[in-house]
Amino acid sequence: MALRYAILSLLADRPDTGYDLTKRFEGMLSSHAWHASHSQIYPELRRMTDDGLVEVIEEGARRSRTYTITDAGRAALREWLFSPPAGTPARNEHVLRLLAIPALDLADMRELVARVTEDIDALEAGLLSAREQFVRDTDPDARPGFAVGAMEFALRYVALEREWATWLLAEQERHAAGSAQVRSTVQVNDGA
Amino acid sequence: MALRYAILSLLADRPDTGYDLTKRFEGMLSSHAWHASHSQIYPELRRMTDDGLVEVIEEGARRSRTYTITDAGRAALREWLFSPPAGTPARNEHVLRLLAIPALDLADMRELVARVTEDIDALEAGLLSAREQFVRDTDPDARPGFAVGAMEFALRYVALEREWATWLLAEQERHAAGSAQVRSTVQVNDGA
DNA sequence: AAGCCCATGTAACTGGTTACATGATTCT
DNA sequence: AGAATCATGTAACCAGTTACATGGGCTT
Numbered sequence: 001m002a003l004r005y006a007i008l009s010l011l012a013d014r015p016d017t018g019y020d021l022t023k024r025f026e027g028m029l030s031s032h033a034w035h036a037s038h039s040q041i042y043p044e045l046r047r048m049t050d051d052g053l054v055e056v057i058e059e060g061a062r063r064s065r066t067y068t069i070t071d072a073g074r075a076a077l078r079e080w081l082f083s084p085p086a087g088t089p090a091r092n093e094h095v096l097r098l099l100a101i102p103a104l105d106l107a108d109m110r111e112l113v114a115r116v117t118e119d120i121d122a123l124e125a126g127l128l129s130a131r132e133q134f135v136r137d138t139d140p141d142a143r144p145g146f147a148v149g150a151m152e153f154a155l156r157y158v159a160l161e162r163e164w165a166t167w168l169l170a171e172q173e174r175h176a177a178g179s180a181q182v183r184s185t186v187q188v189n190d191g192a
Numbered sequence: 193m194a195l196r197y198a199i200l201s202l203l204a205d206r207p208d209t210g211y212d213l214t215k216r217f218e219g220m221l222s223s224h225a226w227h228a229s230h231s232q233i234y235p236e237l238r239r240m241t242d243d244g245l246v247e248v249i250e251e252g253a254r255r256s257r258t259y260t261i262t263d264a265g266r267a268a269l270r271e272w273l274f275s276p277p278a279g280t281p282a283r284n285e286h287v288l289r290l291l292a293i294p295a296l297d298l299a300d301m302r303e304l305v306a307r308v309t310e311d312i313d314a315l316e317a318g319l320l321s322a323r324e325q326f327v328r329d330t331d332p333d334a335r336p337g338f339a340v341g342a343m344e345f346a347l348r349y350v351a352l353e354r355e356w357a358t359w360l361l362a363e364q365e366r367h368a369a370g371s372a373q374v375r376s377t378v379q380v381n382d383g384a
Numbered sequence: 385a386a387g388c389c390c391a392t393g394t395a396a397c398t399g400g401t402t403a404c405a406t407g408a409t410t411c412t
Numbered sequence: 413a414g415a416a417t418c419a420t421g422t423a424a425c426c427a428g429t430t431a432c433a434t435g436g437g438c439t440t
Contacts, residue, residue, distance in 0.1 A: 002285045003399085005292060012295030019419050033288040035281030040400065042420060062408045062419050077295055081304060085311060089227030090284040091428095093194045094277065095345070096225040100197060102341050103204035103269055112273060119277060141374065143367055149294050153287075153356055160352050164345055175335055182333065195427085211391050232428065234392060254391050254436045283400095 028150035
């Protein structure tokens with residue numbers, strides 16, 4: 001079901017074709033919230049049309065169909081948003097990679113955290129320039145929609161990752177120093 | 193493949209049975225990184241045994257088998273962690289629900305953000321007490337493993353959600369005030 | 385000995401991915 | 413005219429979920 005609501009929240013911003021929805025999925029949505037490829041999106045738009053949640057408002061060149069969200073679609077989206085959170089499980093391989101870092105030894109951890117931090121910096125730079133671009137291309141008086149919120153989320157999120165990774169390494173260094181201390185104390189005691 | 197690495201990173205901390213791995217998945221892993229149920233975990237442990245990544249070190253009561261990570265398993269995990277990040281897509285219905293909020297009208301947004309914020313506070317309280325419990329039950333000299341990192345991540349993450357939601361609402365309020373301003377200016381001009 | 389939780393197993397189904405396929409339009 | 417890209421469609425496959433199933437061991 002999540003796929004429908006992902007589509008509905010994109011269409012709530014503005015009408016779009018299956019093709020362009022697919023491209024919008026490839027941005028912030030697919031890296032943080034929900035991914036879908038065109039092979040899922042086209043059939044789903046059909047089913048949603050049958051269910052009255054979306055509507056074709058234009059048939060353009062190259063057999064393209066532009067869909068809008070209907071009132072029923074907005075109502076369904078609203079109902080879903082207000083429904084009690086179901087505690088549905090997440091799948092995020094990127095987060096898994098981060099959480100797995102403590103399985104490494106300290107030297108590996110230092111190297112990997114350095115690398116991860118660089119990657120995050122690069123990603124952040126990309127996000128920032130994408131946002132600048134977006135702001136340039138967008139009417140400043142328009143109500144901020146999906147994309148603005150998603151970008152802000154992504155920016156805050158990459159900062160979290162960087163800070164967490166830094167914290168993790170510091171924590172592990174602290175522990176390593178601590179247990180070295182304990183070991184040397186033991187040795188002193190042994191020698192006494 | 194992510195499932196194997198999720199299992200490996202749990203086993204890197206300590207040996208465990210399929211049953212207990214299942215329960216460990218239900219914690220931080222399943223809400224932020226990766227979810228799996230026992231029906232996936234048992235067969236996967238078999239396959240991983242065949243591939244030499246894990247090993248049965250103990251057969252206990254009630255046919256329970258305790259698995260450890262092998263050297264090959266550690267090597268595989270390490271290789272995966274150091275392999276270039278694949279940009280694999282995420283699935284997180286909870287994030288989707290947040291990002292979809294701007295589809296609502298302002299009144300609904302106010303209500304939902306308030307509710308979401310309460311939920312986050314409750315979740316955070318739960319996490320904090322779980323961490324206290326964990327600290328009490330754990331040898332302070334032990335090297336911090338998966339769970340410590342995951343808890344810290346979760347705590348930082350819920351804070352991000354709360355701050356983002358607050359930011360979003362402020363942004364939307366600002367816009368609503370701004371466009372009201374524009375409307376009234378137009379009216380004054382019309383009247384002049 | 386009855387009932388409950390521990391511990392594992394597996395089969396049917398569903399949602400999602402990969403891969404193949406094709407027509408229409410624009411660009412050069 | 414040919415290449416590139418737009419725009420959609422669909423079928424086979426795979427990973428993951430749901431549901432059913434079962435035996436062992438602890439507790440009362």
